[in-house]
Amino acid sequence: MLSAEIIAVGSELLTPERTDTNSLWLTEKLMNIGVEVKLKTIVGDDEARLEETIRDALKRSDIVVTTGGLGPTEDDVTRNVSARAAGRGVVYHDEIEAHLRERFRQWGREMPEINKRQAYVIEGATILPNPNGSAVGMLLNDDGKFLVVLPGPPREMQPMFENHVLDILKTVSGNVSVVRRVLRVSGFGESALDELISPIYKKYETIQTSILFNRSEVEIHLSASAKSEAESDAIIDELVGKLAEVLGLALFATNGETMEEVVGGLLRDRKQTLSVAESCTGGLIGMRLTDVAGSSSYFMEGVVAYSNDAKIRTLGVSEETLAQYGAVSSQTAEAMADGMRRRAGTDYAISVTGIAGPDGGSEDKPVGTVYVGYADKNGTKFLHMTLPGDRYLIRWRSSQAALDYLRRRILKTS
Amino acid sequence: MLSAEIIAVGSELLTPERTDTNSLWLTEKLMNIGVEVKLKTIVGDDEARLEETIRDALKRSDIVVTTGGLGPTEDDVTRNVSARAAGRGVVYHDEIEAHLRERFRQWGREMPEINKRQAYVIEGATILPNPNGSAVGMLLNDDGKFLVVLPGPPREMQPMFENHVLDILKTVSGNVSVVRRVLRVSGFGESALDELISPIYKKYETIQTSILFNRSEVEIHLSASAKSEAESDAIIDELVGKLAEVLGLALFATNGETMEEVVGGLLRDRKQTLSVAESCTGGLIGMRLTDVAGSSSYFMEGVVAYSNDAKIRTLGVSEETLAQYGAVSSQTAEAMADGMRRRAGTDYAISVTGIAGPDGGSEDKPVGTVYVGYADKNGTKFLHMTLPGDRYLIRWRSSQAALDYLRRRILKTS
Numbered sequence: 001m002l003s004a005e006i007i008a009v010g011s012e013l014l015t016p017e018r019t020d021t022n023s024l025w026l027t028e029k030l031m032n033i034g035v036e037v038k039l040k041t042i043v044g045d046d047e048a049r050l051e052e053t054i055r056d057a058l059k060r061s062d063i064v065v066t067t068g069g070l071g072p073t074e075d076d077v078t079r080n081v082s083a084r085a086a087g088r089g090v091v092y093h094d095e096i097e098a099h100l101r102e103r104f105r106q107w108g109r110e111m112p113e114i115n116k117r118q119a120y121v122i123e124g125a126t127i128l129p130n131p132n133g134s135a136v137g138m139l140l141n142d143d144g145k146f147l148v149v150l151p152g153p154p155r156e157m158q159p160m161f162e163n164h165v166l167d168i169l170k171t172v173s174g175n176v177s178v179v180r181r182v183l184r185v186s187g188f189g190e191s192a193l194d195e196l197i198s199p200i201y202k203k204y205e206t207i208q209t210s211i212l213f214n215r216s217e218v219e220i221h222l223s224a225s226a227k228s229e230a231e232s233d234a235i236i237d238e239l240v241g242k243l244a245e246v247l248g249l250a251l252f253a254t255n256g257e258t259m260e261e262v263v264g265g266l267l268r269d270r271k272q273t274l275s276v277a278e279s280c281t282g283g284l285i286g287m288r289l290t291d292v293a294g295s296s297s298y299f300m301e302g303v304v305a306y307s308n309d310a311k312i313r314t315l316g317v318s319e320e321t322l323a324q325y326g327a328v329s330s331q332t333a334e335a336m337a338d339g340m341r342r343r344a345g346t347d348y349a350i351s352v353t354g355i356a357g358p359d360g361g362s363e364d365k366p367v368g369t370v371y372v373g374y375a376d377k378n379g380t381k382f383l384h385m386t387l388p389g390d391r392y393l394i395r396w397r398s399s400q401a402a403l404d405y406l407r408r409r410i411l412k413t414s
Numbered sequence: 415m416l417s418a419e420i421i422a423v424g425s426e427l428l429t430p431e432r433t434d435t436n437s438l439w440l441t442e443k444l445m446n447i448g449v450e451v452k453l454k455t456i457v458g459d460d461e462a463r464l465e466e467t468i469r470d471a472l473k474r475s476d477i478v479v480t481t482g483g484l485g486p487t488e489d490d491v492t493r494n495v496s497a498r499a500a501g502r503g504v505v506y507h508d509e510i511e512a513h514l515r516e517r518f519r520q521w522g523r524e525m526p527e528i529n530k531r532q533a534y535v536i537e538g539a540t541i542l543p544n545p546n547g548s549a550v551g552m553l554l555n556d557d558g559k560f561l562v563v564l565p566g567p568p569r570e571m572q573p574m575f576e577n578h579v580l581d582i583l584k585t586v587s588g589n590v591s592v593v594r595r596v597l598r599v600s601g602f603g604e605s606a607l608d609e610l611i612s613p614i615y616k617k618y619e620t621i622q623t624s625i626l627f628n629r630s631e632v633e634i635h636l637s638a639s640a641k642s643e644a645e646s647d648a649i650i651d652e653l654v655g656k657l658a659e660v661l662g663l664a665l666f667a668t669n670g671e672t673m674e675e676v677v678g679g680l681l682r683d684r685k686q687t688l689s690v691a692e693s694c695t696g697g698l699i700g701m702r703l704t705d706v707a708g709s710s711s712y713f714m715e716g717v718v719a720y721s722n723d724a725k726i727r728t729l730g731v732s733e734e735t736l737a738q739y740g741a742v743s744s745q746t747a748e749a750m751a752d753g754m755r756r757r758a759g760t761d762y763a764i765s766v767t768g769i770a771g772p773d774g775g776s777e778d779k780p781v782g783t784v785y786v787g788y789a790d791k792n793g794t795k796f797l798h799m800t801l802p803g804d805r806y807l808i809r810w811r812s813s814q815a816a817l818d819y820l821r822r823r824i825l826k827t828s
Contacts, residue, residue, distance in 0.1 A: 014451050016442035017626065017635070019433065028430035037428050039463050040456040049453050049474065056470065060463065212431065221431070276697075276718070282704025283690075283697030286718040290696025293772055293805060295720075301728065302718030304690070304700040310715035310758065314728065344724065358707055391707060 002173045003038045004030050005057040009069035009078050010152060011044035022067045022150075022157055029161065033169060034176035034225050035063060045075040054085035058145055063169060068152030070135035072115045079138075082149050083122040086142055090120040093127070100134055122149070128164045132156045139165060146172065176225050179232035183220040183240065184253035186404045193218050197243055204239050215393065216400035217252075217259070249408055259403045260288040266410050267298035267348075274406070275344035276302040277315055277336040277351040279327065280370065284399045285352065301344040305336065315339035315351075328353050328365055333373030334380040341375040348410070349375045350402045354387075356394045368394050372402045374409055381409070416449045416587045419471040423483035423492050424566060425458035436481045436564075436571055443575065447583060448590035448639055449477060459489045468499035472559055477583060482566030484549035486529040493552075496563050497536040500556055504534040507541070514548055536563070542578045546570045553579060560586065590639050593646035597634040597654065598667035600818045607632050611657055618653050629807065630814035631666075631673070663822055673817045674702040680824050681712035681762075688820070689758035690716040691729055691750040691765040693741065694784065698813045699766065715758040719750065729753035729765075742767050742779055747787030748794040755789040762824070763789045764816045768801075770808045782808050786816045788823055795823070 006027070008020035020042050027037045038061060043050050050069075057064040069078030083090045096119040104111040118135055121127055125147075128137030133156040138149040148165055150157045185193055190213045197220070201209040208223045222239060224232040244251050252262050267274055276285045276299075286302035289295050303314050308327055311317040316339035317332055325331040333353050341349035354370030361367035372383040383405050387397045420441070422434035434456050441451045452475060457464050464483075471478040483492030497504045510533040518525040532549055535541055539561075542551030547570040552563040562579055564571045599607055604627045611634070615623040622637040636653065638646040658665050666676050681688055690699050690713075700716035703709055717728050722741055725731040730753035731746055739745040747767050755763035768784030775781035786797040797819050801811045 012626075014441065014454065015635075016438050016445065019435070019438060019454075021433070024430050024433060027428065031430065038458060038460060039467070040428065040433075042454040044452060046452060052470070052474075053453070056466070060466075210426075210429075212426075219431075221429075278697070278700075280704075281701070282709075282713075283692070283700025283716055283718065286692075286697025286720075287695070287701050287809075290694075290718070290720065291806070291809075295696075299696075300721045301724035302697055302716075302720070303728070304697065304704070304716030304718070306700075306704060306710055306716070307714040314715065314717070314757065343728065392705070395701075395705075 002035045002062040003060070004035050004063040004065065005039045005041070005061045006037060007050075007053055007057060007064065007066040008040070008042045008152075009045070009050060009066055011046075011075070013042045013068070014044050020067070022152065022154060025154070025158060026065055026067070026161065028180075029166060030063075030169070031180065031223065032178050033166065034173045034178050035169065045069060045077055047077050047081050050077060050081045051085045054082055054147070058086065058142070058147060062144075062172075063146045063148065065148045065150065067150045067157055070118070070137070070149070070151045072112070072117050072134065076117070078149060079117070079120055079122075082138070082147060086122060086140055086147055088123040088125075088140070091123050093119050093121055096121070096127070096136060103134065122147075125149075128160050130156050130160055132159065137164070139168065176227065177229040177232050178223055178225040179229060179236055180221065180223045181236050181240065181254070182256040183222070183243065183251060184257070184259075185218045185220065185247060185250050186216075186252055186259075186400070187250050188218050189213075190218055193220075196246060200242050200246065201239060204235065206235060207239055216397045249411060252404065252407060258288075259400055259407070260292055263403050263407050263410075264289065264292045264295055264298060266407065268294070270410070272347040272410075273298050273300050273344075275300050275340045275346040275349045276402075277340035277349060277373075278302065278304050279306060279311070279336070279351075279353040280356045281352045281395050281399050281402075282306065284395055285350070285402055288399060288403070300346050301340075303340060303343075311336060314343070316342065326365070328355055328369055328371060330371050330373075330382040330384060333371035333382050334375070335373070337373035337375035338380050347376065348406060350406050351375075352398050352402050354394070354398055356391045356398070358391060370394070370398045370401065372398070372405050374405055376409065376413065378413075416476040417452045417474070418444050418449050418477040418479065419453045419455070419475045420451060421464075421467055421471060421478065421480040422454070422456045422566075423459070423464060423480055425460075425489070427456045427482070428458050434481070436566065436568060439568070439572060440479055440481075440575065442594075443580060444477075444583070445594065445637065446592050447580065448587045448592050449583065459483060459491055461491050461495050464491060464495045465499045468496055468561070472500065472556070472561060476558075476586075477560045477562065479562045479564065481564045481571055484532070484551070484563070484565045486526070486531050486548065490531070492563060493531070493534055493536075496552075496561065500536060500554055500561055502537040502539075502554070505537050507533050507535055510535070510541070510550060517548065536561075539563075542574050544570050544574055546573065551578070553582065590641065591643040591646050592637055592639040593643055593650055594635065594637045595650050595654065595668070596670040597636070597657065597665060598671070598673075599632045599634065599661060599664050600630075600666055600673075600814070601664050602632050603627075604632055607634075610660060614656050614660065615653060618649065620649060621653055630811045663825060666818065666821060672702075673814055673821070675706055677817050677821050677824075678703065678706045678709055678712060680821065682708070684824070686761040686824075687712050687714050687758075689714050689754045689760040689763045690816075691754035691763065691787070692716065692718050693720060693725070693750070693765075693767040694770045695766045695809050695813050695816075696720065698809055699764070699816055702813060702817070714760050715754075717754060717757075725750060728757070730756065740779075742769055742783055742785060744785050744787075744796040744798060747785035747796050748789070749787070751787035751789035752794050761790060762820060763787075764820050766812050766816050768808070768812055770805045770812070772805060784808070784812045784815070786812070786819050788819055790823065790827065792827075
């Protein structure tokens with residue numbers, strides 16, 4: 001397997017606010033052609049460190065990809081430094097300058113002289129055109145080692161890599177086709193899931209399996225590498241089928257879908273509708289559902305009933321229920337779902353009420369106490385949980401639990 | 415200024431799904447004591463590459479911090495490799511083993527023999543205790559260069575660094591106190607803002623100023639380094655005062671607050687209440703407002719009126735308004751805000767209706783067309799925008815515009 005290193009260039013990537021994310025996208029593309037990323041570096045606009053980094057990377061790895069530092073200003077040092085690190089000079093390309101002048105003319109502007117720096121290319125390198133910006137990229141094949149120099153903005157970097165680099169590297173790596181698949185499972189912890197499924201996936205030695213916990217669900221990452229995509233797909237499909245058998249309803253996504261996409265798909269297929277009554281999640285469930293383009297065909301209405309008055313007024317929860325059981329109770333959750341469903345006239349309604357913290361907990365109902373309510377034509381149900389985490393996580397996990405509860409009900413009742 | 419490098423260790427950090435985030439936290443802590451992070455590396459559980467990385471970093475920089483790779487398994491190579499890179503051996507510490515055995519006993523378990531590996535420490539290094547996990551950290555002062563070896567989980571790494579490393583490095587860096595402040599500005603582009611304020615901030619040579627665009631607002635990052643925190647604070651306060659004069663209402667946060675915190679603070683101070691009617695944002699505004707702990711004192715109710723029926727039924731928008739002007743119109747936005755305020759009986763209501771895409775646009779009303787509605791006791795108003803971006807960004811920017819409009823109205827009317 002070929003090895004790669006990715007080097008992100010730019011002092012802004014060394015601040016507490018930002019970091020490199022281009023490498024995540026690149027890692028995925030490289031994995032898909034059977035290239036393994038072994039090291040990533042983030043370096044500022046610092047010539048000495050950048051040169052050393054590129055030179056070391058070229059010694060250690062088959063493919064070195066840099067992103068950023070190709071702009072026209074003095075800070076942008078990647079062009080010259082990468083040439084130096086590869087032991088080459090730079091060559092001025094008149095046709096790049098002409099092209100840049102033309103670009104600027106089309107915007108009705110004169111090209112600033114400073115942009116001439118962008119017409120220099122590493123000696124012997126292939127020029128990678130950039131329809132979305134002024135910086136061309138470069139690909140240098142140095143005795144079988146590859147140095148790929150890309151611009152930083154994702155909308156310039158990504159098409160350049162896909163259109164001008166990927167096929168070349170794919171050939172170099174032996175044209176393997178790696179297929180990756182993300183499965184998502186609810187209601188399991190990481191170790192319990194691994195215990196259950198490791199006897200199955202361990203039989204598939206050509207598939208790399210890893211299990212990751214992600215806020216409110218466990219993900220199973222599968223990756224198979226074969227001579228064709230169809231072959232990789234087939235072996236993964238086989239394993240997914242066996243996992244689905246033991247996981248049943250817990251397996252909610254077999255191709256990277258989010259919970260809101262899965263629930264949306266079920267409703268769309270069944271031509272059914274949904275409304276949502278939220279208290280502690282404050283609109284998060286509605287936001288997630290409507291993140292999915294086309295959700296207006298099944299999501300009708302949401303109410304964020306944060307105050308008790310709103311629960312009474314808009315959802316028809318009775319004052320007695322609130323007084324007797326409290327706003328955070330199974331009774332209130334069911335009444336919220338029932339009232340929401342009646343108001344919106346939808347097939348289903350779900351509700352959430354709980355204590356997201358940091359304040360508001362009590363001995364009886366500590367922070368993290370959450371009730372999910374559910375209503376359909378047959379009546380109401382509820383789910384009670386005590387969720388770990390801070391305010392953000394409790395709210396997120398509540399929204400996930402409510403959507404998952406709905407999903408399981410839809411699948412059980414239809 | 416002292417230079418630092420941060421090395422994150424772990425093969426999971428080289429996948430397309432995850433990356434190192436510990437370094438962001440560490441960068442901030444190091445900046446605050448006047449240490450500049452010059453390079454970051456992410457390396458897998460790969461002994462050769464890790465050793466070379468640490469050795470090179472120690473040559474180039476004053477302080478090298480590693481995170482991760484201190485667990486008890488064979489994959490966890492940082493302990494031995496960092497010793498080798500520093501040209502030292504490791505020493506077995508019986509007291510660490512005893513402590514580990516005691517930890518396991520407290521959980522009612524026997525210590526697995528494998529955990530003995532965690533009792534090895536770099537020769538000559540100070541042991542950094544870890545109350546939150548089994549891996550101790552290490553701090554090696556090698557002739558004035560510092561190698562700091564920390565565990566990967568943030569809840570182990572962060573207290574260890576704060577309690578046992580920070581003060582030592584602060585002394586080394588000359589006890590400077592760097593104060594950082596984030597200001598947030600709405601209604602300006604990056605360059606227009608810089609044009610306006612650069613004549614002001616350039617007079618403050620001891621303050622580092624940088625301007626960053628962040629989804630829907632521009633941030634001004636200020637950082638001052640003086641012998642005391644009070645001194646740094648004073649000079650920053652002075653500059654912030656001058657910036658506030660020219661920016662007026664556009665400057666919405668002077669200490670890193672989010673828009674929802676600022677709006678919440680205004681409502682809380684004035685003991686006023688708010689309700690929100692959302693269409694294209696789908697609950698995002700409610701979610702953001704209720705992200706703030708204590709928001710139940712001013713946020714009463716939200717309605718996600720995604721369907722026209724919901725706009726009519728729950729918000730009292732008239733069928734005529736919808737038929738004549740459409741769901742995405744200033745008239746509908748104002749009617750939504752008005753209906754929401756009447757329903758909830760709040761001091762203010764805001765509403766959003768728009769086209770978030772990718773579908774649903776027309777020549778008249780392209781994707782990104784958004785109307786914000788506003789209602790208070792004096793009547794209704796609206797704001798019309800055409801926002802750039804994808805579905806995610808249009809929704810986010812709509813929510814920000816609505817909250818900002820409310821903020822400006824509150825400040826103008828009271």
